[in-house]
Amino acid sequence: MADSEGFVHPYVPNAAPGPRRKLLDAIGVADVAALYAAIPADLRLAGRLDLPAPLPAEHDLRRHLEELLARNRSAKDLLIFRGAGCYLHHVPALCDEITGRGEFLTAYAGGTYSDHGKNQAVFEFQSLIGELVGMDVVTPPTYDGGAAANSAARMACRITGRPGILVPALMNPARLSQMRGFVKPTTTPVTVRQDPASGLIDLADLDARLGSGIGAVFIEQPSFLGVIETQVEAIADRVHRAGALLVVGVDPLALGVLAAPADWGADIVTGDIQPLGIHMQAGGGAAGFIATRDEERFVAELPTTLISAAPAEGGGLGFAWSTPERTSYDTRHEATDYYGTTQWLWGIGAAVYLSLMGPKGLAELAEGIMQRTAYAAGALAGIKGVRVPHRDQALFREFVLDLGPSGRTVAQVDRALLECGIVGGYDLSRALPALGQAMLVCVTEVHGKDDIDRLAGVLAAVLS
Amino acid sequence: MTDAVNGFHAARWNEPLIHELSEPGARGLVPPATDPAIAAAAPDVRARLSKVLRRAAPPALPEVTQHRIVRHFTRLAQMTMGFDVTTDMMGTCTMKYSPKMHDHVARQPALADVHPLQDPSTLQGVLEILYRFNRMMCAIAGMDEFSFQPASGAQGIYTNACLIRAWHQSRGELTKRDEIITTAFSHPADAATPHVAGFKVITLMPGPMGYPELGALEAALSERTAGLMLTNPEDTGQYNPNIRAFVDKVHVAGGLCAYDQANGNPLLGIARAGDAGFDLCQFNLHKTFSAPHGSIGLGCAAVGVKQPLRHFLPRPVVTFDGTRYGLDDDRPDAIERIRAFLGNVPTVVKAYAWVMSLGAEGLRAVAETAVLNNNYMLANIRRIPGVAIPWPDNTLPKLDQVRYSWAPLFEATGVTTMEIEQRLVDYGVQHYMPSHVPVLVPQPFTIEPGESLTIEEMDHMIAALRRIAEEARENPDVVRSGPHNGSVARIDDGIPNDPETWAFTWRALEKKRAAWAQERNAKASRHAGY
Numbered sequence: 001m002a003d004s005e006g007f008v009h010p011y012v013p014n015a016a017p018g019p020r021r022k023l024l025d026a027i028g029v030a031d032v033a034a035l036y037a038a039i040p041a042d043l044r045l046a047g048r049l050d051l052p053a054p055l056p057a058e059h060d061l062r063r064h065l066e067e068l069l070a071r072n073r074s075a076k077d078l079l080i081f082r083g084a085g086c087y088l089h090h091v092p093a094l095c096d097e098i099t100g101r102g103e104f105l106t107a108y109a110g111g112t113y114s115d116h117g118k119n120q121a122v123f124e125f126q127s128l129i130g131e132l133v134g135m136d137v138v139t140p141p142t143y144d145g146g147a148a149a150n151s152a153a154r155m156a157c158r159i160t161g162r163p164g165i166l167v168p169a170l171m172n173p174a175r176l177s178q179m180r181g182f183v184k185p186t187t188t189p190v191t192v193r194q195d196p197a198s199g200l201i202d203l204a205d206l207d208a209r210l211g212s213g214i215g216a217v218f219i220e221q222p223s224f225l226g227v228i229e230t231q232v233e234a235i236a237d238r239v240h241r242a243g244a245l246l247v248v249g250v251d252p253l254a255l256g257v258l259a260a261p262a263d264w265g266a267d268i269v270t271g272d273i274q275p276l277g278i279h280m281q282a283g284g285g286a287a288g289f290i291a292t293r294d295e296e297r298f299v300a301e302l303p304t305t306l307i308s309a310a311p312a313e314g315g316g317l318g319f320a321w322s323t324p325e326r327t328s329y330d331t332r333h334e335a336t337d338y339y340g341t342t343q344w345l346w347g348i349g350a351a352v353y354l355s356l357m358g359p360k361g362l363a364e365l366a367e368g369i370m371q372r373t374a375y376a377a378g379a380l381a382g383i384k385g386v387r388v389p390h391r392d393q394a395l396f397r398e399f400v401l402d403l404g405p406s407g408r409t410v411a412q413v414d415r416a417l418l419e420c421g422i423v424g425g426y427d428l429s430r431a432l433p434a435l436g437q438a439m440l441v442c443v444t445e446v447h448g449k450d451d452i453d454r455l456a457g458v459l460a461a462v463l464s
Numbered sequence: 465m466t467d468a469v470n471g472f473h474a475a476r477w478n479e480p481l482i483h484e485l486s487e488p489g490a491r492g493l494v495p496p497a498t499d500p501a502i503a504a505a506a507p508d509v510r511a512r513l514s515k516v517l518r519r520a521a522p523p524a525l526p527e528v529t530q531h532r533i534v535r536h537f538t539r540l541a542q543m544t545m546g547f548d549v550t551t552d553m554m555g556t557c558t559m560k561y562s563p564k565m566h567d568h569v570a571r572q573p574a575l576a577d578v579h580p581l582q583d584p585s586t587l588q589g590v591l592e593i594l595y596r597f598n599r600m601m602c603a604i605a606g607m608d609e610f611s612f613q614p615a616s617g618a619q620g621i622y623t624n625a626c627l628i629r630a631w632h633q634s635r636g637e638l639t640k641r642d643e644i645i646t647t648a649f650s651h652p653a654d655a656a657t658p659h660v661a662g663f664k665v666i667t668l669m670p671g672p673m674g675y676p677e678l679g680a681l682e683a684a685l686s687e688r689t690a691g692l693m694l695t696n697p698e699d700t701g702q703y704n705p706n707i708r709a710f711v712d713k714v715h716v717a718g719g720l721c722a723y724d725q726a727n728g729n730p731l732l733g734i735a736r737a738g739d740a741g742f743d744l745c746q747f748n749l750h751k752t753f754s755a756p757h758g759s760i761g762l763g764c765a766a767v768g769v770k771q772p773l774r775h776f777l778p779r780p781v782v783t784f785d786g787t788r789y790g791l792d793d794d795r796p797d798a799i800e801r802i803r804a805f806l807g808n809v810p811t812v813v814k815a816y817a818w819v820m821s822l823g824a825e826g827l828r829a830v831a832e833t834a835v836l837n838n839n840y841m842l843a844n845i846r847r848i849p850g851v852a853i854p855w856p857d858n859t860l861p862k863l864d865q866v867r868y869s870w871a872p873l874f875e876a877t878g879v880t881t882m883e884i885e886q887r888l889v890d891y892g893v894q895h896y897m898p899s900h901v902p903v904l905v906p907q908p909f910t911i912e913p914g915e916s917l918t919i920e921e922m923d924h925m926i927a928a929l930r931r932i933a934e935e936a937r938e939n940p941d942v943v944r945s946g947p948h949n950g951s952v953a954r955i956d957d958g959i960p961n962d963p964e965t966w967a968f969t970w971r972a973l974e975k976k977r978a979a980w981a982q983e984r985n986a987k988a989s990r991h992a993g994y
Contacts, residue, residue: 007825011560011754011821011822011915011916013917014918014919015829015832015915019918019919020836026840026844029861032835032836035832035835035839036835036861038703038705038863039703039734043708044735045734048824049827051603051604052596052820054823054826056821056822056823058565061565061817061821065566065569065813066574068589068593069572069575070589072575072578072587072589074578075578078582078586082582086580088577094537096571098537098538101537102546102548103541103542103546103548104541104546105548105567106546106548107760108559108757109557113886113889113947114888114894114895114950116544116950117539117541117542117544120479120481120543123968123969126969127481127482127483127969127971127973128482131525131969132525135969136975137968137972138969141761143619143763145804147803174801174805175804177800178801180800184661185662228512228513228517230512232517233514255519257519259519260523264516272804279576279577280577280578280579281575282579282587282805283580283805284810284811286615286804296963299963308966309960309973310960310967312952313953314953316478316952317481317952317955318954320955320960322960322968323966328653328660329900332655332656332665332901332902333659333665334659335652335655335656335657338618338622338656340616340617340763341616341618341748341760343758345759345761345762352537355482355492355526355528357493358490358492358525358527359523359527360491360527361491361492361495362525363519367510368498370510372498372502372506374506378505378506414583418583418586423583423586430793449499
């Protein structure tokens, strides 16, 4: 931003002529070009970058950004029944308040003494997730739930010394893609059949696929299709008898109702924390966690930073990064996994959320979501031309709505719903073609009876 | 005010853990009630769960009233040295000001409350920003297409490794070409992530000028070479002037070259990855492009490629037909997904806003000022008795940061760089970054001032370092036992690293207090000479 003085900008104070001169003099060079002497002339850019003209005035830039974003339609404009890994829940004001605090927002890699508060908040995140999953060891946030599952699967393979990974055939296809890529150097995940009628794991098929080469069995709880897997004891028993480890991808909110996975046989628990007080942000709210037992052979394989409490002089607690030699920062070319900056701010937001909910709030919320899901499944099942195949199962937040009998495609129905201001369920016909023309409908605590009845009414009208 | 001894004391609230604040029956928030008609239609949803699956008692979360939770986390915030509060010059971290307006806009419902799988017709604003920023990044880096899917620098570098893998696989050469070359002073992720992606990794060691010599590269190249992945300048602030020759030799050997721009701040508008011949690159949007560091994330990487690699970028890619923005999911050659959905979209929006606030001239001013500030720090720090500058034969100016050494001070006083790092907190600044592994510089510390700070703020840091070096000679114990005025007293460093005593959760902590007491008693016994 040139003015009569030269280039002066609010974000670059020493670009202004006065300080610039002062710094050059202190360094003892005539101009900045001298400081770029290490870069050969033929690698230096001739002329300027080809970029749009800037908007240096905050007002002008804000207007520009808000004009662009006004072309989105948000949950304030639309009635959203879409989930598939990113969920519309109420975000308490305090979550926004704390994640917006400048100290947390702009902190980075400070340690025990400089970022005591950040480290305590993330230790509390680890602690609160630990209560949900029933594990003594929980990591700070990972990149997302998929990355957490990936790391856990490879951990389990290293611990067992077996390369093979089993996954549900109808798992979240985007997460399966993430996993296929991540485990590619060692294996290809093998799918285990889920019974189309119940949505549950086919135990006979699980038995057939387990064997001495399988190190990790990954299941989702609830499944991608919203069905709560009720055969957990039988699954855990089979996995352990075959010498493999059970890795569970869990929805942390569902644990308000469901028993802790550690209590039904999970060895490593992973999940995505976006439902815990983090806005959807066009998918930017994703962040994961990994939890496991307090055993050295498990902890040694965790790829992430871990924050441990420690006694401080004179009483009280401090917090420190534990055993950094496990991480790719130290192992470098021998790394078996990698870690770096992830999404810790959302871990702090999730800690605020779980503190607010408390035991009763989380139980009420999870039960309320199950009730709404059951109600919505019933309401939609009554519409002519659709089926809700898993209506008799325990459902959490999502369920399959099969449009097959209506002869309509999901795309057609989706378009018609959108004309009425409704974002219908996620189109499964492309991601999981075996399910035919089906959508995955998502209901949370933000949906009242009126909202669900409206969806049912509009859908009935569209299909009639 | 340049006196470093300014009577600073951090907030020290002795704030209990949130679990310790629990009072039975207290509530922090009430969730929406279930409509009676819904409850009647779905009376006992828990009955469908098997006994083992039904939670017998609610999870042991704390029960705390709302305002106490506000105070709790506000106090924790106050005991955190974010960039909004004080100077942070941690090397390799590119700490800079994150403009407030960008965050305010990103928190509005039009972005915050948007679902990534909505119909593209309802996402036109987000998609336009992603599309426009993609073109801007291509101009900045000299590349042909970007992906913003990776959620951090390390994941961005990992993505580069996956793209190199896909390239060689598509040519049927992956089994033969299985080696990636990096350098000892590149970010550890440049060595780690290709190994995770299945490559063997060769690390070039620095020569007498602080960066690897061409001969070292030539010795590492072979028909097995898949690619080169490095930072330049490296984490020492040294720019390798032979970089073009490095790239050319790797190309002749049949490999691809990936430029990790983690240290790209001093190069904005100065030199472009594409012009140096690189095939791929990655930038940290949460660092170089001002989006906030978020207490270790809100991370997001921008991964750029040249035309021949475009079709390998992960799905979906934002498209524009002249009227509408869309998402191209139909990409048969694409590598598998790296992260969920479209990546960390709000971070991309903030990065876009930052570039739009500065323009071409502004980006160049950012780079030049970061280099100017760094050389100002260097000119002053090198005059502090006890500091050495590694590779004295290399008289070329450093770019974004400098890896210094306290070796002379250590030899004179026995005070280590880790002790000085901790003492810095007493001067009201964030501590510095010593070094990544491998630690080749003795008693290292790495300082990167960035472009945001004023001369007064830089002088404060210089004065603090100078004063601590004096303390090391006059009264080393005050350094060793620091910090004294931080938010927490000194902890027992052994506890977090011993499986018997580490405690990663409240539930583990309750079990380990006995082991802590044992450890304390054992220590006391050792001190007593038993």
